[in-house]
Structures are given as structure tokens and as C-alpha cells.
Amino acid sequence: MITMKDIIREGNPTLRAVAKEVSVPLSDEDIKLGKDMMEFLKNSQDPVKAEELKLRGGVGLAAPQLDISKRIIAVHVPNGDLENPEPTLSAVMYNPKILSHSVQDACLGEGEGCLSVDREVPGYVVRHNKITLSYVDATGEKQKIRLKNYEAIVVQHEIDHLNGVMFYDHINPENPYALKDGVLVIE
Ligand SMILES: CC(C)(C)[C@H](NC(=O)Nc1cc(F)cc(F)c1)C(=O)N(CC(=O)NO)CC1CCCC1
Numbered sequence: 001m002i003t004m005k006d007i008i009r010e011g012n013p014t015l016r017a018v019a020k021e022v023s024v025p026l027s028d029e030d031i032k033l034g035k036d037m038m039e040f041l042k043n044s045q046d047p048v049k050a051e052e053l054k055l056r057g058g059v060g061l062a063a064p065q066l067d068i069s070k071r072i073i074a075v076h077v078p079n080g081d082l083e084n085p086e087p088t089l090s091a092v093m094y095n096p097k098i099l100s101h102s103v104q105d106a107c108l109g110e111g112e113g114c115l116s117v118d119r120e121v122p123g124y125v126v127r128h129n130k131i132t133l134s135y136v137d138a139t140g141e142k143q144k145i146r147l148k149n150y151e152a153i154v155v156q157h158e159i160d161h162l163n164g165v166m167f168y169d170h171i172n173p174e175n176p177y178a179l180k181d182g183v184l185v186i187e
């Protein structure tokens with residue numbers, strides 16, 4: 001079972017490497033890894049398990065954060081409405097690829113953090129508001145989906161990890177809260 005000790009932190013060169021595509025059909029090893037990554041996210045969002053295992057509440061995780069330089073991500077985005085247990089997006093994605101994106105950009109009003117970054121880095125992280133994404137799912141099927149707003153941001157954050165990009169690489173060093181006209185701020 002994955003816990004925080006398995007997550008590498010900034011300074012580990014694997015976070016700056018470009019991860020390798022996984023072969024399809026998926027190996028049992030890659031299928032198990034995807035399951036373990038999803039289990040970590042679910043555990044991290046379970047108040048009892050998160051407390052027991054001392055987990056930071058996570059919405060996404062990329063294999064390089066486990067020191068495994070493979071193009072695998074897991075995302076588990078809870079529904080904003082806590083009454084509704086259905087997550088808005090829950091998937092393990094193999095070889096995810098952004099096929100196209102909106103002209104419209106967006107950022108989280110709160111900025112971003114990272115499970116591999118043990119410090120606050122303030123500032124807007126400007127990303128695409130909408131993306132069209134292809135990936136291979138845990139059953140080996142090719143999927144093509146469209147995402148927008150928070151779900152699109154989470155997936156872009158995770159795909160960045162596959163390319164050795166950290167969220168703060170996108171922050172304007174001169175003015176971390178500078179925004180070009182028309183960027184959607186997502187609260
Ligand atoms: C770094 C951390 C603050 C833990 C961040 N969580 C988060 O932003 N909020 C959150 C946590 C929950 F459990 C449930 C929920 F709906 C919201 C996160 O998981 N990530 C994932 C990560 O580090 N992946 O590598 C960072 C987010 C910043 C923007 C997108 C992902």
C-alpha cells in the first residue's frame with residue numbers, strides 16, 4: 001500500500017525526467033501500480049484512513065512521484081457537494097496525451113501545491129481551461145475524453161509530472177499573481 005514515505009520530494013531527479021510510455025497490452029505490474037495509486041488517493045480522502053496513515057489529501061498522483069518513470073497517472077476528484085459521494089472524475093490513465101485544448105486559459109484562485117513539494121509556493125498556475133485527452137484505461141481500452149475547469153487542471157498537473165514539469169515552473173517569478181486578460185480564475 002502506498003503511503004507518504006513512497007512519494008519522492010523535490011530534489012529527486014526523477015521528478016525532472018521525461019517518463020517512458022508503458023507498453024500495451026498493459027503488464028500485470030503496470031495494472032497493479034495503477035490500482036495502488038488509485039487506492040492511495042481514496043485512502044488519502046478517507047478521514048479515518050488518512051489520519052491513521054498520515055496521508056495528505058490527494059486528488060492526483062503520477063508514477064514519477066513514486067520514483068517510477070512511467071507515463072501513468074491516477075486522478076480521483078471528489079464531488080464538490082459532500083452529500084454526493086460520486087467523484088466527478090476517477091480514473092487511472094496510461095500514456096495520457098492532450099490532443100487539443102481551448103484558447104481559454106484558467107488557474108485555481110488558491111494557486112497549487114504538490115504532494116512532492118513540502119512548502120507553499122504562492123502564485124497563479126495558468127493552464128488550459130478545457131482539454132481533449134486520450135489515454136489507455138486500466139482494461140487496456142483507448143479512451144478519448146473532454147475535461148474542463150478543476151478536472152482539467154488536475155490532469156494537466158499530473159501530465160506535467162510525466163514531462164518533468166513542476167507546478168511552480170508556470171508561476172511568473174516577477175509577479176506571481178500577474179494574469180493576462182481573459183484567464184478564468186477558478187475558485
Ligand atoms: C498537494 C495537495 C494539496 C495535496 C493537492 N490537493 C488539493 O489540492 N486539494 C484536494 C485534496 C483532496 F484530498 C481532495 C480535494 F478535493 C482537493 C493534491 O493532491 N495535488 C495532487 C498532486 O500533487 N499531484 O502530483 C495537487 C493539486 C494542485 C492542482 C491539481 C492537483
Ligand SMILES: [Zn+2]
Nearest residue numbers: 113114115116
Ligand atoms: Zn504534483
